Amino acid sequence: MQVSVDTTSQIERRITVQVPAAEIDEAVNTRLKDAAKNVRMDGFRRGKVPMTVIRQRYGSEVRNEVVGEVMRERYVRAISENELNPAGLPQIEATVNEAGKDLEFVATLEIYPEITLASIEGAEVERPVVEVSEADVDEMIDTLRKQNAEWEVVERAAEDGDQLTIDFQGFLGDEPFEGGSAEGHDLVIGSGSFIPGFEEQLIGATASDDKELKVTFPEDYQAENLAGQEATFKVKVHAVKGQALPEVDAEFVKKFGVDDGDLDKFRAEVKKNMSREAEQAVDNRVKQQVLSALQKANEVTVPQALVQQETDGLKRQAAQQFGLGEDFDVSQLPNELFEEQARSRVEVGLLLAEVIKVNELEASDDEIRAKVQELAEQYQEPEQVVEHYMGNDQLKTQVKSAILEEKAVDVLLEQASVKDVEMSYQDVLAAAQQQEEVDEEESSEEAGEEERQA
Template structure:
């Protein structure tokens, strides 16, 4: 077998492989002899069909089978001998495939990139310092009350915060448009869940009243055919309901797992959860800054096969998130919705893998168990969660990966200059969310300019 490897890009290799004709022809001949033992043809006994007849009828298909097997086997042997690390499956095509001639085929493959990590030394990183105050706790409890509120019908005009039950039909240029109508829709005024300007024009409306509302769709509206268009909605108001907040009593408190309904314990638990959420927001903000710096310093090529794998995973997550069902065919979701973010994730994953390798980072069983116990603390029966995770190798591997990623980020953080910045609880959460969204937008801009 002769092998030549051509570098066609930093991550693509073109491998040309030649196999002596004698090897292929002998293998085809042997396979035809085996086939002849079981051939049944009219006018011949089983196993007595002349080889010329067997070869004429079965020769092409047998040769295709043999050549396919040889190409796969020799491809594996070639990448092993050449120490190539494939990322995904190759495309394999035969250039020469004729009896009596050496078989020649070409395998085009992507490999994992060779990463030479550039330092992020001197990068500035902001670390929020967050103090969850009693006022923050009161605001959170008020939010919990609103989330568990009831609605009570009232005989008055609608105001901000009320729920209105409406029928509506939307028109553009006096023509109804698709998706612009509903019956019995319950809308909370001030929720900003409708087109800007729609909800405000329903304030002051009463049950039984007909309203005509004029709005303009935002220029960046998701339905491109409606973006920037002026629309009119004819609305029928059926019912006005006011929000009735639950009292902070034992029944309300026990909904959140505080047995006995003790208010002091409840407030302590709320504050504990908020502190955990704030710490997570801080960690995420710091981590995102480190990863952004790592990507900026290390522009690496990414195998398309890995991007596709990540894209497929994100599609499945999206289908699950939106409740599309296990039978939903995720291939219906366009790759374009996920590819840019998927590429960014793959880049970061490859870079972090190199950080872990270079620094010989490990995660012990004790560290894995400690992390699982930390995660389990958010559930009502922590020990049950711990037992479930520790008995599942796949889940343990996921936890191990998370620990190694944390260690890699911590290693990178040592190269940076960290400045502490005081933030409120809400500011910390908003900043972490904004930075995550900004990272996704920057990925999209990089893809657009590529």
């Protein structure tokens, strides 16, 4: 076997392989002889069909099978001997494939890029310092009360946050439009579930009122015949309901896993959960800043095969999120919606892998179990969760990857300039969310700039 490797770009290689004709012909002949033992054909006894007939009938098919197998096997051997690390599947094409001639094929593949890490020294990272106060706990308990509130009919005008039971019908001019009507619909004012301007006009309404609302559909409304159109809705109000908040008593507390109904235990559990959430928000915010600095300090040529794999994964996530069903063909979703995010994820993954490799980071079984126990605290039966994770190699691998990522971020954090900033519980959660949005926007802008330069 003769092999030559050409470098066609920083991450693309072109492998040309030649296999002696004798090897292919011998493999084809052997397979045809084996097949001949079981061939049934009119006019011949089983196993007595002449090889000339066998070759004429099955020769082309058998040769294609042999050549396919040989190309796959020799490709694997070639990348191993030349120490190539493929990123995705290759494109393999036979360039010479004739009986009596040496087989020649070309494999074009992308490889993982070689990365020389640049330090993020000097990068500024803000690390929030947050303490969950008793007032924060009170606010969270109020939120839990609202989530468990019941609706009761009230004899007053509707206010923001009330629930109205209504009939409605929508008109374009004097004509009702399809899908614009309902009876006995429950609508919470301020929920944002209706067209902008609809809910606000129901503030002040009372039971038995007949209202006529003027609204304009958004320009990007999903129904093209309604997008940007002015419409009138005739609304009949049947009932106005306000929230009846539950008392924070033993019965309320038991709903949240405090079986003995002890209020102090309940407050302590709420505070513990909030502290864990705040800690996660701090870690995520710090991590996002560190990874953003890592990407800015290091330019990586990303294999398109990896980007496509990540794009396909994001498509599947989107399909699940929107309930499109397991049988939905995700190829119907355009790559453009996911490709920028996918490319950024692949960049980060490659860079973190290099940080882990350079610093020889490891995650022991004890560390994996400790991490799983930490995650399991959020569940009612944590021990079962721990055993489930520790008995599943795939889940253990996911946890191991998360631990290694955390260690890599810690290594990078030592290079950065870290400033502690005191923040409230609410602010730290909002800041973490805002940072995610900023990073996504910057990623989008950078991708757009790269396209313009290209």
